[in-house]
Amino acid sequence: MTQVIRTSAENPDFLALIEKLDEDIEVRDGAEHSFYAQFNKTDSIKHAIVVYENQKAIGCGSFKVYKDQVAEIKRMFVNPEDRGKGIASKILNELESWAREANFKSCILETGKKYPEAIALYKKNGFAITANYGQYEGIEDSVCFSKSILK
Secondary structure, eight states: OEEEEEEOTTOHHHHHHHHHHHHHHHHHHGGGHHHHHTTOOSTTOOEEEEEEETTEEEEEEEEEEEETTEEEEEEEEEOGGGTTSSHHHHHHHHHHHHHHHTTOOEEEEEEETTOHHHHHHHHHTTOEEEOOOGGGTTOTTEEEEEEEOOO
């Protein structure tokens, strides 16, 4: 049975999953890892999702305030052995719902060109590539997305 819970970035299962995420991105990002890592701290994250299957944490995601009425999706991860089951889309949809309930009007996010599966996920879920924002402006390997979440 799959269960999706809303929690905070202090949840131990969320922290364990992002530790696995950080191991993966450190390898993929290589020399650029320290640049991206500075934007992936959990201290400003108040909204996190953890997905459980048979009481085991298998995936996570979160959002934080980017600016007025804009939420930034962060820390998306699904265990490699649990991919291909639609878990990441479930996480993304729950994050969008939660952000909408919190009166956000849109979501933005950043991923990298080295993450084609993430790019495909975001496109599949209605996110559109947009100009790089904030700290990602001018960063060639970054791919930024946005989506209106108004109903």
